[in-house]
Amino acid sequence: MYLADSRSTKPAVAPDTRPGRRPAVPGTVLALGAVSLITDISSEMVTAVLPLYVVAALGLSPLGFGLLDGINNGVGALVRLAGGHLADRGGRRHKVVAGLGYGLSALCKPLLLLVHGLPAIGAVLAADRTGKGLRTAPRDAMISLATRPEHRGRAFGVHRAMDTTGAVLGPLAAFAVLRATVDGYDAVFAVSGCVAALGVLVLVLFVPRRITPGSAPTATSETAARGAGHSPADPTLRDALALLRRPGLRRLTLCAALLGLTTVSDSFLYLLLQRELRLPAHLFPLLPLGTAAVFLLLAVPLGALADRIGRPRLFLAGHGVLLLGYGLVLAPLRGAPVAVAVAVLVLHGAFYAATDGVLAAATAGAVPAEHQGAGQALVGTGQALARFLCSLAFGAAWSLWGGRSALAVTAAALAVSAVVASAALRTTGEAAV
Template sequence: MPASQAPMAAGTRPPIPATVWVLGLVSLAMDISSEMVQTLLPIYLVTELAASALAIGFIEGLAVAVAMVTRLFSGVVSDWTSKRKPLAVLGYGLGAVSKPMIPLAGSLGWIVAAKALDRIGKGIRGAPRDALIADTTPPEIRGAAFGLRKSLDTVGGFVGPLVAIGLMLATGGDILTVFWIATIPAFLAVALLVVGISEPAQPAAPAKERPRLAAAGRLNRTTWAMIAVACLFTMARFSEAFLLLKSQEVGLATAWVPITMVVMHAVYGLAAYPVGRLSDRTGRMGPLAISLVLLLAADLVLAQAGTLLPFFAGIVLWGLHMGFSQGILATLIADAAPAQLKATAFGVFNLMTGLTVLMGNIAAGWLWQAHGSSATFLASGALAALALLAFLLLRETWRPA
């Protein structure tokens, strides 16, 4: 019997299923690998391949959009086949294979190809992984379960940049060596997923049809409203690559640039799980509204930051924003979507937000190149304020499934 279905005494909360812990550890290992690469890649692109801020915005936005489009198809297929694990293994496997492509790349085009393959893998694994958490977790601890996975994921985001810093100092700033070593935890993540997860049986539909994107049309009105607000939300929060570029602007040496992500992920990881537990008791809407206020504050601080102290104050606020939002967004989709369409709902959610991330990152890169970093952060703040207004309107009509 899955842990989520075990009987429990009256008045007690069930434990978080082992499946959620394993998925969190898989995310941790893969994120260590990814962050070792991502915290240095923007600097590598600028210093070694002469990429502009606009090019970085396009690459980052395209990578996220590819992942999100892939998630739609992955979610539909996962619901149609009633299988989650095979798609998750495929997705994490592609992410691992993409890692050695980065140090082998000799041009910007190969970097784009490697990022695209990595994001395709991320897209394939995301919806079935989140649906697997929803499948195995009782509704009364769902916020804690999604928050726990996010917290473990962000531990990887904390450890990865620390490892990158240590390796940069030990190798005299040899970025390519860091990229090569980053392949190790990626393949360990795939191995853990293969041996550590036993997928629970899913009820089969009475008569199965081919997977159709039209299944998205059967999502309820509440799910679509949440997706619409999330699009504004993600338009406001552009790629963390721009935080890394800002760190150099305020005076961080190249070897220490990853400390930006160490601080951000430390705050993010410490916040995500307790915020998820809090949302199980008090509701999802309050923490999400707070997250938008935190994003607005982070943008205003970072727009004016010219030295390290205000810069890191902005990074702390950014991390708190992430901790108050990322697990909650996924939980709201799980709460709103019909049971037989949860993976499809996650797929549509990620498709729509991915397209807005693409537009947001291109706009952020253009503003940075044309008007400087302050314009980029101020535009993000304006969108965060708009998203907060839209969210407050949604809050009045929210009806979970």
Template structure:
């Protein structure tokens, strides 16, 4: 597999490096947001749910828009550069937030940047490799993304241990932001066939395969139970993990995902995407059931978070490779836009509902709800998508090998 990794195109590696640097900054701040919200802005889980839900939902709408635009123009690079630039400007401003609505506005700007870059980036990755390497390419991208998610929390831990104020840590994120923009400017797009006429701005699903539409429904159900990961960090803190160790805990999750993302995603090139996704969704349900009923921290909590890293490794790259398998080549940007829209727009009710159940009923009830959604999605994927999806992906792989 190592030989196959190093034969991947330069574009895949540059995009992966951008994600590594960007996530080093983003994940340095990510574990600190709920702490900053609670200790500085004096807001609770409901405010956290509203902030994360609205921010991600807005990003998702823009992911569809940018995906459709890419299909019309065949240009991804401008959106990638602008998206990373906007997010880089927004993050340091968290240091100046004096209330949670202001934090919401800043997170909103950060997610706008993500919305504008995500679908063009995914479409560019899909266009850079053949169908038999999609799992490997997206897996490598997720591995490098998660490598940044290891570096970032470790930096946060080091700064917190050195008694650096939370506000100052947010300001440090400006340095990797500038580096990200420089790398984005170095991205090379593969030559696209010249357009004889510019296609209309069409965001609709009517000419998408029925299998892709069913897959989106499964993703929507799973995402309804996939609330913001910040609730996991909040739960860990309530179970006794000290504030200074919260970033290390999230770094451990990302380290597991980093190590296993490439091999597990590449495995889907041979065994099929659906099999890996079913295993991943069931693993998510088991994790949420377990952490919901856990009453103390210790080694069991850390083991569960490591197990959550395996779920991330088995699903993040595979989900996107499956989108590329199912979508027509000329509408790949729109397909990724719809996938990103669904996974983001359902995060709004997911985070709000989870936060409400968590605070109004009990934490175990919120985790039980999320785990049940994941288990239901796995069952639907097994009986509603599996058979035809396996035939479809096998056929595409055969056609690519024959060519």
């Protein structure tokens, strides 16, 4: 039954590291992309209907939804460090830890059928995000380890493109279920749970347990291996936190957190567009499709572009694109609402294509192979915690001042943050990130 594990004695990637012999995108990356594609169908089915469900059906205020959305970002961040650290220990248990995360999220989807109040929904979302927090760093570490450094931008782009295919199909599935059933929300949650279980099965069957690094060992791992003729000792939590002493990783983490503080969550952006354009409720699940479709089209070419021009540079440019999107929402162009909505969603998708996988690829170049899980977790945790705070602040600002005023303040803060981050990352060479 466990096809991938039964082959774990063989390298997941051919040991020959000579240029031209190893594919730019290894099979391990494609297998992980398939898992993410299926899982994202499940997750986006819920994400597509959740804002309208809790605000319209359950009557929560924007501040209440901000709390729920903050849980989506914040709780997962609190366990990312633990997930990355555990994955690096015991001879790289990346698949085991990732599998626990995927399994926990799959169990949470059907539980949404049973809960209705804010505390109960918050608890289920917290458990679901715990699963996401556990799996994200090990998954990105496996992609980093399986891919040669010069191709990491492209590999992460391919993975994110497959992941985003699920983000396209998820809202479509939610839309179809809502139109075809009487009690649509419950049906969406039930179908989502079944799809999530399929993603866990694909992980177990097709992702190898151990990944052979796609490049020559770093100086750190070479020294450790020569010390006693065996594998390096398990990294400790102190070793993981000490990674922040590396200037490149420290700057990357701080800049990701700073920009995350001024990044409005997808759900709030879609709610604002829906209210500004007065779209029918049953069309709301289709709004993420614009973002996802552009992300899907641009993830691979922008990942390859990042490999050529520098990942920090493209990461910053992506936030500039996001700022343009905020400006369009705020602009008084109400004579062509559909065109404005399409333009905003195109810019939103381009922002993700230029930042999501690119940040992970930059992180992979800043840490040694034996700390890939912890390194990905540190940067991801900083960014996710910042977005958690942004969701809380934006929800409160919306309740006090209204959505447009809240977005205007956030856009101004993003412009300032981008200037500061640009100055910080300008001193970080590509060799370090």
